[in-house]
Amino acid sequence: MKILITGGAGFIGSNLSRRLLNEGYEVTILDNFNPQVHGDNKSLPLDLAGHVSFILGDIRDKEAFSQALDGQEVIVHLAAETGTGQSMYEVEHYEDVNIKGTAILIDYLVNNRRSKVKKIIIASSRAIYGEGKYYCPTHGVVYPFIRGRENIKRGNFEPLCPICDSRCKFLASDEESKLAPASFYGLTKMMQEKMVLLFAKTLNISGFALRYQNVYGPGQSLRNPYTGILSIFANRAKINKPIYIFEDGEESRDFVYIDDAIEATSRCISPEHTGIEVLNVGSGERTSVKKVVQEIVNFFNSNSEILITKELRLGDVRHNVADLTKIRRLLGYEPKWKFIDGIREFLSWAKSQQETTSRYEESLEEMRSKKLIITV
Numbered sequence: 001m002k003i004l005i006t007g008g009a010g011f012i013g014s015n016l017s018r019r020l021l022n023e024g025y026e027v028t029i030l031d032n033f034n035p036q037v038h039g040d041n042k043s044l045p046l047d048l049a050g051h052v053s054f055i056l057g058d059i060r061d062k063e064a065f066s067q068a069l070d071g072q073e074v075i076v077h078l079a080a081e082t083g084t085g086q087s088m089y090e091v092e093h094y095e096d097v098n099i100k101g102t103a104i105l106i107d108y109l110v111n112n113r114r115s116k117v118k119k120i121i122i123a124s125s126r127a128i129y130g131e132g133k134y135y136c137p138t139h140g141v142v143y144p145f146i147r148g149r150e151n152i153k154r155g156n157f158e159p160l161c162p163i164c165d166s167r168c169k170f171l172a173s174d175e176e177s178k179l180a181p182a183s184f185y186g187l188t189k190m191m192q193e194k195m196v197l198l199f200a201k202t203l204n205i206s207g208f209a210l211r212y213q214n215v216y217g218p219g220q221s222l223r224n225p226y227t228g229i230l231s232i233f234a235n236r237a238k239i240n241k242p243i244y245i246f247e248d249g250e251e252s253r254d255f256v257y258i259d260d261a262i263e264a265t266s267r268c269i270s271p272e273h274t275g276i277e278v279l280n281v282g283s284g285e286r287t288s289v290k291k292v293v294q295e296i297v298n299f300f301n302s303n304s305e306i307l308i309t310k311e312l313r314l315g316d317v318r319h320n321v322a323d324l325t326k327i328r329r330l331l332g333y334e335p336k337w338k339f340i341d342g343i344r345e346f347l348s349w350a351k352s353q354q355e356t357t358s359r360y361e362e363s364l365e366e367m368r369s370k371k372l373i374i375t376v
Contacts (some may be wrong), residue, residue, distance in 0.1 A: 002026045003269065004072040004117075006059055006105075006235065007079030008052070009033060011043055011090050012123070012212075012219040015262050017048055020269070028053040031067040031079070032188050033039030037221045040295070050099045052145045059101035062108075069108050074269055075198070077105060079124045080189070083226025084315045085363070087185035089370045098188035099195075119206040121268050124194040126213045126282070126320045127186030128256065133177045134168040136161040142168060143178040152312045152374045157247045159318055174323035175211070175278045183315030193278065208268040213282035214323050214331040217258030217342065218349035230255070230343070232360055233293055234350045237302040244364070245308045246316065249290030254282040254321040257337035257345075267331040283335045292343070310376040313367060 003020055005013045008029030017027050022144055033042045058065025059079045069075070080098045081087065100274050102122075109115050131144045144159030151160065156300045161168045181187040193209035200207025214229075222231045236243045264281040267273060293306055327333045367373045 001074060001271070002028070002072050003074045003076065004028045004068055004070075005032065005076045005078060006030045009059055010037060010078060011258070012215060012261060012265075013078050014045055014260050015219065015312060016047060016265055017052055019262050019266050020226035021048075021051055023266070027051075028068055028072065030055045030057055030064065031058065032058040036226070037224050039223055049376065052192055053347050056256065058214045060096065061106055065104055066108060068315050069105075069112075069115070069117070071116060074119045074121070075105070075117055076121045076123075076265065077102065077192075077366060078268070080123065080192070082185065083224070084183045084185045085128060085372065086226040087183055087188070087316045087368055088364070088372050091184055094184055094188050099191050102192045106195060106290040110199065110202060118314075119208070119269070119274070120196050120200055121208045122193050123264065124193040124209040124211045124278070125186060125189040126280075126322065127183060127212055127317075128179050128181050128190040128193070128211065129173045129177055129317075129320065130180035130182040130186065130322055131159045131317050132173045132237065133171040134159060134161070135171055136166065137163065137167040138166065139163045141171070143180060144168070145298060146180070146182045147312065147318065148172055149374055153281065153376055155283045155310070155376050156214045157251070157312070157318060170319045172284070172321045172323040173280070175280060175326050181318050185315070191247045197276055197278070197338045207276045207279045210268065211278065211322070212261060213254035213256045213280070213320065214278060215256050215258060215261045219258070220346075222350065222353060225360040229289065230292065230296070230346060231350070233296045234300075234347060235360070237296045237300045237304050238351070239259050240303045242307050243290055245293060245296070245306065246311050246313050247318075249293070251316070252286045252287050252288045252321070254285060254341050255287055255342065256281060256283045256335065259263050260335040264327060264333045265334075266335060277285060277330065279327045279330065280322035281327065281333075282324060283337065284341065286319065286323055286337055287339050289372045295340070295343050296347060299344065300351070314372045314374065
């Protein structure tokens with residue numbers, strides 16, 4: 001089977017390529033080596049170079065996309081801009097890459113009668129849920145509004161019931177949960193998955209939207225200051241620089257180890273799984289940012305000062321964790337990595353890497369200058 005992976009030189013894409021090559025698939029990678037992620041590197045890892053077909057190009061380039069799509073049977077569409085905070089002020093760019101790039105892909109499939117594509121898998125995101133699903137003792141299941149400036153200025157970081165304005169209990173989000181992105185990045189991912197699934201149905205092919213949680217592990221970019229808090233914190237801890245934690249540190253995330261994310265994706269690619277489905281891909285485990293920082297500082301025996309800023313970055317959500325009931329039922333997926341084990345694998349790898357330059361502090365100043373960080 002011939003498989004195209006857009007953004008295939010990236011973290012998820014390169015790991016997926018290795019898995020697919022081992023399983024005997026014929027892999028093509030389309031990637032533009034975005035400097036924000038790859039720096040000056042414009043070469044595939046040595047274990048992929050020569051084993052996959054590679055096209056250096058942008059998903060907004062119709063000619064490059066047409067060349068990459070020719071003869072493919074499965075498309076895994078990973079290429080996207082991914083910074084939640086950055087998306088709140090580089091709005092046109094995120095629309096151009098994430099939505100226009102996806103539109104060019106779909107336009108090719110709709111208008112090319114020779115297309116052999118039988119399945120599309122789109123990398124969606126937990127960001128499309130926004131604040132997600134909660135339980136109010138009075139009103140039952142509710143979906144809180146995006147946290148506003150007034151609540152934050154009173155030091156209340158937890159989402160409130162949208163009906164009675166009271167505190168409520170966080171619940172894991174299942175695929176039927178309301179979609180209410182809190183960032184423009186989340187909005188573009190919601191549009192991407194709706195576009196792909198709509199046209200998969202129109203074209204009578206299979207379509208899977210994988211709502212990845214926070215994917216991490218050895219090999220992820222250590223230089224992107226807009227995404228990947230584990231990389232950001234690890235870089236700071238290694239050189240004993242201050243580590244800044246937004247809000248009060250009790251905000252939490254579902255960190256899914258790269259091997260588990262690849263397992264879920266590979267199962268969707270398998271010919272035995274067909275249909276049109278939306279699936280959460282996560283660990284089902286909720287970990288606070290404060291705990292993440294403590295694990296990293298302890299691992300490096302770092303002297304980094306931990307600064308809890310009491311600030312909110314607009315576009316961030318308070319908690320997220322995936323309900324995995326559906327993906328277990330449909331794909332037999334079961335995450336194998338606990339956070340405590342995965343973070344140590346990641347940090348061991350990060351420790352072995354050369355120090356990388358990150359524009360982290362500059363990125364924070366960009367957001368402050370645009371009034372996208374609220375101070376209590």
